[in-house]
Amino acid sequence: MGDPKRSNGAGQRADLASLRAQVRAIERGTDAGGKAARCPLGLKSLDQHLGGGLALGRIHEITGETRAEVRDASVFGFAAALLVRLLSAARGGDILWCVRDANMFGGMAYGWGLAGLGLDMDRVLFVEVRDEAERLWAMEEGLRCKGLVGVLGEFGPVRAGEAARVAERRLQLAAETSGVTGFLLRSVTGETAAGAVDSRWSVRAAPSGGDPRPVWSLSLDRLRGGQPGAWKLFWEARDGRFQVWDERARVSHVRPKTRTLAASDAAA
Template sequence: MGDPKHSDGTGQRADLASLRARVRAIERGGAEAGQSVRFPLGHGALDDHLDGGLAMGRIHELVGEARSELRDGSVFGFAAAMLVRLLSAPAARRGGQILWCARDANMFGGAPCGWGLKALGLDPERVLFVRARDEAERLWAMEEGLRCGGLVAVVAELGPARPGEAGRVAERRLQLAAEASGVTGILLRPLANAVTTGVADSRWRIAAAPSGGSMLPSWSVSLERLRGGRPGAWQLLWTAAHGRFRDLEECASPPEEVPEVRPAAAQSAAA
């Protein structure tokens, strides 16, 4: 155990706050009572790699392809697919909702919309959008949402991870709130030159991938960090009708056979 006098910036001693979170989780019969409660992603090899799925009541970080602004369809789509899997998990709260702390649309691009989420299989009526003036307010809204036991998950669109103590304190507050309530948190960030504070339970890099003619959302997914696990990489395709991931190779359309075309003179001779 670390120095009990060390404060994590939450207004409480870090070890005491962490201990209280574990006690509350045990009282709920949640993650800290034994092995973490997990939700499977519906892909055999990926779930095996994750020891059954992603941990609920934890913070997970998705990094997209954008360089400065999070206006990235690939990371939005993967987050929506992940939320579909979370809502369908047996341990998820029935009827619970998702709080999405979004940036405002600007010259770099738009924001999540109901029709887009619905096309990915995520019911937009279960998503509550919060508009905030800046990132500090989005972090505050996310922390408050994570403390609300009636929610299933909280998503926040943020900028690149902040190096140093300030970034670790901010994410530590989020992690403690998630552990205490059992609500899962998802951070969406633009490409940040591999800057990470190391607090999130998992960190993913998401990039668009060729669909192979299937016309379904597909991603190149790299798991860069997993607490207690190891990195990995997959080419995944999302089938919203079934609410599960599949290997991209499974759905790639084979090349069409081109019929042989012979010159007219050769055809006449053959006849």
């Protein structure tokens, strides 16, 4: 920083501004260069592609595979897996989940199902509001609360217009200021946020061959400062981590069928 006695006023102001920038970066979970802190997802190849893991204090968008206004369980499942990783890496704090009401096109996230994926439901706060505008407001307020680990909001198809872009920019700014990570969930494929989210994922359910663990075909369509990618992964709730799906993974988990003993076998 130099000797204050030999610094002019401009130099001292520059040093003070640099110090303030470093403090703001620490509060946002970034380094002085603005690089985001990251949460490893537990799979080496995926974490390397992401630059060390999922960026914290940023907004991430997850879209589903449906082509109409239908709720998509794969979106809920993948989001829940990411929340499990966030909570395991955090020293404390909860998740704020801003839900949409159940309607003729589908229901809400099911608590027992989320718990089955390893999500600690005691650390999840569900919020119901009247409409999407209030849901955006609740999500923004949650992102400004440093006591939270993450904020998730369920939304319908993207609405065109400047108002939507401004709302999404406000979410991104709130996340970067507090260091709280945000997620936008949209079930409709191809419908993405107007703003520049940090990452955008497309999630599709994949055949599991009878394996009860969720298997997803993931497409990373956008990554700030990185490249798109694609993986076929499954979620191992017992370990709380993602793993690459292949036939060996299925065979190692599915129990062999037991053979019913015939009368001759029993007598032997």
